[in-house]
Amino acid sequence: MSDLAIDIPEVKAEVEGVFAAYEEALVTNDVETLDALFLADPRTIRYGGGENLYGIEEIRAFRLARPAAGLARTLSRTQITTYGRDMAVAATLFHRESAPGKVGRQMQTWMRTRDGWKVVAAHVSVIGEG
Template identity: 40%
Template sequence: MQLNRPDVVAEVTAAFTDYEEALTADDADRIVAFFAPAAVRFGVADQQVGLDEQRAWRRAQPPLPPGRRLKDTIVTAYGNDVAVVTTLFGYPGSDVLGRQSQTWVRLPAGWRIVTAHVSHPQ
C-alpha cells in the first residue's frame, strides 16, 4: 500500500473542496450526494445513518453562519481507494475551533464519505 499518492490526495482534496462549497451554500441535496448510501455521520448533537436520515436532517438545519474558515486541513490517502480528511473549522467572531473528520472511499460512483464526525471542544 502506498501512502499519500499525489494523484489520490489531489482527487480527494478536490472532492472535499466541492463538499465544503456545498456545505457553505446550504445545498442539502448536493451535500448528501457526497455520502455513501450506508454512511454514518456523528454531529455535535446528532447522528444520521444512511442517506434518508442525512437528507432529512440536512433539510431541517439552518444554514451555517457566514464566513466559515478551515484550518490545518490534512488529507491522508491510504492506497488508491481510501483517504481520511481532518480539519478544524471556525467562524468570524469566535476563537473556538470545531473538529471535523471524514473517511472517503472510492466507489463506482466516485469518492464518497463513508463516515464523518463533527465535534466542538467543551
C-alpha cells in the same frame, strides 16, 4: 510493515478536489451536492455537534432541516491522507465568527466507489479553544 501506498499524488489530488467541493456545498447549503457526496447506504454514519445520524436517510433528513444561515467558516490545519487508491481520511479544524473561543473539528472517511469518492463516515464537534 504494509506495502500500502500512502498519499499517491494523483489520488490525493482527487480527494482534495472532492473535499473542496464538499466545503463549498456546505457553506452555501447546497443540499443536493452534500447528499451526493455521502455514500447512499444505511451504514453511512455522521456524528454531529448535537446529533448521531445512522444511515443516509437520517443524514438527508438532518441536511434538509438544518438552518441555511451562519454556515460560513474558516478552515485550518486541513490534512488529507490517502491509503492506497480507494480510501482516504480528511481532517480539518474550523472557526466561525458566530462562535468566538470555539474550534470545530471535522473528520471524514472517504471511499472511492464506481460513482466517485463518497464520505462513508464523518464526525463534527466543537470544543473550547485553548
